Amino acid sequence: MSLYPVDAYPTPQLAWDKAGTDPGICAQMALNQVLAPQIPVYAYNFNDPTPPFYFPRMPGFTALAYHTADIQFLFPLYHGGQGTPHR
Secondary structure (H helix, E strand, O other): OOOOOHHHOOOHHHHHHHHHHHHHHHHHHHHHHHHOOOOOOOOOOOOOOOOOEOOOOOOOOOOOOOOOOOHHHHOOOOOOOOOOOEO
8 A cells, every 4th residue: 555645646535446456457467468479468458537437426436447437338338228328
């Protein structure tokens, strides 16, 4: 947690989000390097700061790119909604 001091981020939630996601990204990149010489590997970083959000807004919570947020760009209505997502 010393790598992500709370006072370096606008909110504690954003520090927690960064500390919680970076280790997974590093592990995935390491795995990609192991697999890449043997099979084609494709990776991308989805970092849309305003992804469509399908849940009610919560005070003090900043909605960022989240797990599966990218899928709706490939498969419309992925989350089952028929209307326009909240922005």
